[in-house]
Amino acid sequence: xxxxxxxxxxxxxxxxxxxxxxxxxxxxxxxxxxxxxxxxxxxxxxxxxxxxxxxxxxxxxxxxxxxxxxxxxxxxxxxxxxxxxxxxxxxxxxxxxxxxxxxxxxxxxxxxxxxxxxxxxxxxxxxxxxxxxxxxxxxxxxxxxxxxxxxxxxxxxxx
Numbered sequence: 133x134x135x136x137x138x139x140x141x142x143x144x145x146x147x148x149x150x151x152x153x154x155x156x157x158x159x160x161x162x163x164x165x166x167x168x169x170x171x172x173x174x175x176x177x178x179x180x181x182x183x184x185x186x187x188x189x190x191x192x193x194x195x196x197x198x199x200x201x202x203x204x205x206x207x208x209x210x211x212x213x214x215x216x217x218x219x220x221x222x223x224x225x226x227x228x229x230x231x232x233x234x235x236x237x238x239x240x241x242x243x244x245x246x247x248x249x250x251x252x253x254x255x256x257x258x259x260x261x262x263x264x265x266x267x268x269x270x271x272x273x274x275x276x277x278x279x280x281x282x283x284x285x286x287x288x289x290x291x
Contacts, residue, residue: 208258213265223263230255 208216216226227233232255239247250256 208261208265210265213262216262217266217269223259223266226262227259230258232256232259 221229224233227236232250232253235250236259239245239250
């Protein structure tokens with residue numbers, strides 16, 4: 133394969149194979165086909181990694197180590213969120229209860245005030261969990277209202 137590349141390179145240097153000439157275009161097509169078929173590349177000797185062979189983990193189930201650290205404050209339980217929702221507490225009121233409402237306003241209104249740090253805080257995790265719970269509850273409530281209105285419309289008022 134190296135001979136073909138050397139011969140093609142040598143033939144390119146001849147004026148007869150200039151790119152404007154039909155023979156030059158034919159040679160360019162030949163070289164592009166060789167390049168696409170990877171015939172111009174010389175094979176190299178395969179080398180193992182310096183660290184040695186490694187296992188590839190094909191079709192194997194890796195086990196993950198769970199974090200057993202209970203020192204972290206956990207997010208809200210479902211019962212707590214239901215109790216807060218029944219009490220009429222929204223996301224903003226919950227943020228005030230946690231004492232982070234001013235920080236949330238500052239972080240959301242001004243750039244470079246520690247948004248990434250706040251988003252990784254346990255307070256934000258609690259607020260996000262409660263917000264997702266409220267969104268789901270509102271969606272369920274809206275679906276229930278829609279179903280009951282469909283049932284009411286389907287009933288004939290004269291019967």
